[in-house]
Structure formats: C-alpha cells, structure tokens
Amino acid sequence: MPGCSLPSYSPENISKTVQYLKNTYPELSVIQKCCGKPTKALGQVDLLKQRFGSLVQDIKDCEIDEMIVACQNCLNMLRESKEFKTVSLWEIMPKIGLPKELRGKAAGSDAVISIHDSCPVRQETAIHDGVRWVMQELGYKTVEPDCTRERTRCCGFGGMIVPANPDLAKRVMERRIKDMPTEQIVVYCAACRSSMLMGGGKAWHLLDLLWGPVVTKASQPPENVLASPVKAWINRYKSKVVIKRQIT
C-alpha cells in the first residue's frame, strides 16, 4: 500500500517498487487508497469511520496476510486499528535485501546527504535503521541533524496546518531546513519532500535514490509535484494504471 502522496509524486517509483516486492512476494496484492488520516486530522470522526471502513473492506477483499506500507501515516492508522499485521516498507528492506546491481552504486558520489525522519514514526527505530541501511547499501555518505530519529522535528506538513495557517507552516518548514547540516536531504515521505522543497532545501525521496540516477552535490531534485494539484492527480491516476498493469 503506497498511500496517497507517494503515487501522486512518482508513478515511476511505484512501478519499480511494486516490481521489486513482487520478486520477493509473488502473491503481492496492491491497494491504492487513502487511509483517511487527513479526515482524522480535521476531526471528522464519523466520516473517518466510513472512509477507513472502506479501506478495511478492500484489505479483507484481497485476503492479505500482512500489509506493507510506504506511508508513515498509513502505518500508524493501520496499527492503531489493530485489524491487520502491518509493517513499513523501510523496515523490511534490510530483511529482503536490495537488488544486487544497486549495491554500492553511489560509492563514488561526492554528495553528503542529511537524513530527515518522519515525525509520526519517531519511536520506530526499525524504520530509522532501515532507511540508514538502504543509504549505506547504496553507498551514500549521510549525516544526521541534531534533532533526529526519536527527536526529529516536523517538516511543517503535519496536522493539516498548511491550508489553515500557511505562514506558520512555511516558518516550520524553513526551521527544519536550518536543522539540516548539508544541502542534499533524504526523506522517506513524499509530503516531507514537498515541505523540504518549500522550506528551501534540496530533498530526495529515498526511492528516488534507490531507483533513480546517482545524486551528486550538484544534482537538482525533481520539482515539487505535490504543489501542483493537477500534476499530482494525473500522477495518482498514472500510478493506479501502473498497479493495474503490474498485478494481473
């Protein structure tokens, strides 16, 4: 389950990740749907029940043993519901390993990349470790900000404050960029990536680094797709089509 922001950001990453997982789990099912976290954040209790219920039904329909999620909010929502065994994509990567040809691909890169952890999973050490493991496997040199792992700071996107208080959100984003020791930043949430770009940073999704070209000091990250609703919805649709083609 990729969540919402990742398919809106990058159908390519969806496609490659689905293929990667399918190699390990031939019976892989894929669900692209929202978990209802934004509804929850707004405080819409009744709507949330209905919406989350529809996701639960989808999961049941697919007869899934274990959910692998690429979104930290989805992870928390599913774990809170206690209905399904749920694990983060970042946490299983060290277990299943990376494709051989990707190992050490960035060993020659001159980039030193700062790691930003997602605040909803500040207590999930296995996820933090998984992300760092991937970076190390790829051969990237990384550096930690002062506030990292369980002490990480919000990227500015949390709590649906962007539409409510955009000025404050901007300041939170800029503050987080100031925390970062280097210009290049890696995140594992597409919404965090969008925030980091708005705060003035050069942010990459971990999947960009995994599936995309090697990033150097001079590399420019992909544009802030999520800032354009039209592009984001087109991507979301494309991701759906990709999934449809890959899981037959």
Add this chain to the structure above:
Amino acid sequence: MAVQYTEQVLKISTEVATGCQGLQPPFCSAECPMHTDAMGYVRLVGEGRLDDAVRKIRERVFLPGTLGRVCAHPCEAVCRRESEFGQPIAVAALKRYAADKADKEELWDLAVGQPTGKKVAIVGSGPAGAQAAVDLRKAGHAVTIYEKLPVVGGMLRVGIPNYRLPDAVLDFEYTYLTKLGVEYKMGVEVGKQVSLVDLSLSYDAVVLAHGAHKGLMPNVNGAVCDGITNAVDFLRELAMTSKSKVLGKRVAVIGGGDVAIDCARSALRAGAEEVQLVTLEKENELPASPHEQEGAREEGVVFRCGWCLEETVSQGGRVSALRLKDCRSVKDENGQFNPRLGDQDTEIYCDTVIFATGQRVEDISGGAMAQTNGGRYVVDGDTLATAIPGVFVAGDAAGSTIVIQAMALGRKAALSVDRYLKGQDLTAGRDFKSEYTYESKFKVPLEAGTENIKRVHTQVLSADERTKTFAECDLGFDDEDALAEAQRCLQCECKKCMIECLMLNDFTRCPGELFGTFLGKGDIEPIVPYSCNMCNQCTLVCPEEYKMADIFAGMRKDMVKANHGKSPIKGHGAIDIHQKLSFSKMFTIKRKGRK
C-alpha cells in the same frame, strides 16, 4: 458556532493549566518582596549585556548599587544552587557589579504620569519613603518628603556604616528622586516642627515611613554613668560626623545581630583599641550574617558568646567594667525570648558600652495612632491603611526588618495611596500576593548532569587595611569572576516546549496560560488547535509529558461536531474535496495477487 467541549478535552486542559511550569516564577524573584527579576539580570550579566542588566534591575528597584551592597538577599537563601548544593548564586554581588560597571542616567526611566493635582506628604526618606515617592511621582502625584535629618536615605545613610555602603553610591542613586520631581523638606521633624494633623490638612494623603530610629536600652543594674550609648545613636553620629563623642578605647557591644556587628566594626575604624561583642546566644546560634561575623573576627573583634550582662561597673562617672553571667539558653520551650542564666560569673573591662539590642518606632502622631510591638503602627496588613483616612504607613514603621522589605512596603503604600486619591476601593481586584514575598511552586527536575560549581566570591580588602578607614571593604567582582558567577545560574524557568514549538509562540507564553485562558473563556479560536502540527515535540521535552496534541485533536473533533461535520477552517474545504477524490473509484485500486 457554540462548541461543546468533551470531558476529556476539559480534563487534560485542566491538568496542563494547573500543572504547567511555564509561568512559575524562579525561586529568587518570587522570594524577593520587590520581585526583582534576578534570574533575568544574572543571565544578562552572564551574556556581558550590562546595560540591559541595569535596565532589568531598574524595572523594579531604583537602588541597584545600594541593594547590591546591603540587601540581605533572601533570594540567595532560596536559590536552587543553595537548596541543591549549598552554593547559592551571588545575586546581590552581581547586581552591584552591573550597577558599578554600567549604571548611568541615560538608562533611567524618568517618565512621570500626567499631573493629577493631588499632593502627597511622605515622612522619611529611607528606602520605604523613597520607593513610595518614586511610585507616586510615576503615577503623576506631587510628592514632598519630610526628612528630619539634613541628609537623605534614612537608615541606609545613618544606620549602615560607610565601609558597607559609601555615601557616593547612595547620593548618586537618590538623584533619581530629584529628577522625577520629588520635593524635599530637609531638617523638618514631623511631630515637632510640624504635626501629623498639619500634614493631613495640607496634603491629600500622608505616608509615614520614618523608620525605627530609637535605640532600645535594657534595664541593667549599676549607677548611671557616661560611656554608654545605643547602636542607632552611635552609628548615626559616626555617619554624620565621622566621629563619636562617646567612644573610648575599650568597647563592649551588647547584641548578636548584624547591627551589633556594624557597631563593633565601626568602633574599630573610629579608633577603638579593643572591641568585644557580648551575646546571649552561643557562637553557632548568632543571628548575624555569617560573612559579617567572619569580617568582624578577621578585624580582631573578640566574641564573648553565651553571656548576659548583669551589671555595669563605673569609676569616676564613666563605665569601667561589665559583670556577666553565663546564659544557658535564650528562648524557652515556646520559642519566646526568655534567657535562662547559669551560675558562672565573669567581668570584662571597658570604657564604652554600645547596646545593639533592638530599636523602636517613635510615635510622631502625638498619640493619635495606635502602636504595637516595637512601636509599629497598627495598620491593615494588606493595604497599610490606618484608622485615619488618607494616612498610610510603610517601611519599618509598618513592620519590615530589611531594606528590600521596606521598599516593598513603600510600593504597597503607594499603590494604596494612588487608589485612595482616585477614589477607588483599596482592595478590589488587587493581587496582594504579588506585593510581597511568596513561594514559587517551580518543580522542574534539575537537568541531568548539572554539576555543583562552587560560588565565586568577591575580592575584599585585607583586615589590616580595612580597619584603618571607613573605605568600602568589599571590592566587588572583576569582569572574569562576574561572568563565571553569573553563568552558574541554573535559570529556573521552564520554556522547553516554547523553545521547540513555533506554533505555541504565536499564541501564548506557555501551554498553562493557553489552556487556562481556554478554560476561563470556555472556548478557543479554531485557528489555534488547527495550527498544531501534531508532531508531539512539545510532549517529548515537557517534564510532565503533557500531551498538547491530544487536546488540540480533541478540540478539532468537538469543533467539527458543532459545525455539522465540517472543519471550521475555510481552507479545509480543499481537503474535503481531496479526501473525496482519494477514496473515489477514479483514483483508487485494489489488485489481489495471484501465484
């Protein structure tokens, strides 16, 4: 939109509102009766920002250099470095350092209120009267101080010896009053040259702040003779003339408090060859400040502790010896002063006796005002009003025992006078707690790894040098020591979440205040809960681990409920659409895997 907040939201809000440490004052400033922001100016000294430190001190008190020298600093007794390690911050000495290095007229706030047309007479120019004068001038009233002596300052001038407080410091700091437009009538004794009734008729209000200038002498056996005086008269004469007519060569001071030590050390400087201090209390029970005792010992004052004066012996009309009996205990089981004497006798030789055994407030009302212990006038403790309308009391005449308390009572009297002159109720809506010493409830645990760093002491003249003159013997801090001492301050305040969270800073000074206001009003602006990132960083740093995000999330739910299922925030319409699409067939898919 009338929001009904759920019990859970109200419950956690109450916990935070009552338990949050964000607005708890540090121990030092709560204890200070004038609530000087000691933590604040110590921090500024530690940052080398001395002008700002002086401004900070002067926000509350107009005598930084004076208090830096003579304040009994109750703040240091409650300092966290005292309770944890027995090494309090040298708050007073740092105040003196800031004042000596940086105080200048450009930093003074000389603004006064619009003239009210009201006139106030203040009797006495000591710390209480002067403080009242300052505050009343600031409120726009015309103020005249009646001072019976030819010099200003009261006990600061004639009770505290020059080697502790040089005249120049006092003179400089008292110019503040003149600059504010306070008028003086010097050398006019109320009760003699002019009566309290005269003042009441000529002024709209009167503040009696004439102190306790009558030295008490106990009844002691022995013939009436020369060479016997009391502390108040002795110190006043020295302060005003630099000489003492009564002083001989061999001096006995009776009493074990700070005033007795002042007398002993002053006698040495004025030419006495031998000074003995006779106290009822045992050496380890002396009420005098330890550093004053130490100073006296270094200078050669002989302590005779645990002795009671039985009889004076005279020769040729002048005292020649004292007969003493040993004192087993000073107070009885009920804690009352009731010395129990033993059967040991001794005799000491002396030609001068100074009684430092208490002082009394003289009645200047011609019997119009009731007096109680030590001559203190009977007043309303909250307002310092007396039975005579328009007459208020401040300072030692109202019960203070140290300078900073006297100033607090001066301020209290001024607050009452201001209300009285405006025809307002003296008590309505007044926060009496904040007008005097109170206890801070600050209870944030010490930061892990806080070390016991020893107190830095000021430089002093050697005992030999200092007994030769009345020059100031404490030389204060040098720059390096002041910085080191100031940086030891533990800064007892809790701003952890406020340092972490940008959002809270946009709306409040601390969560306790935010949720307290919410509970008071029964509502909160929707933008507040909807500005929380829900990142829990505040909870992570909070010593109480209060879950602010949970309260905000609960508020959001209650607001949605009251708003027919929708967020009250306009911009959230977009999220509604976004969410509908995110669950729509167009953008969702479920594909079940097969082998």
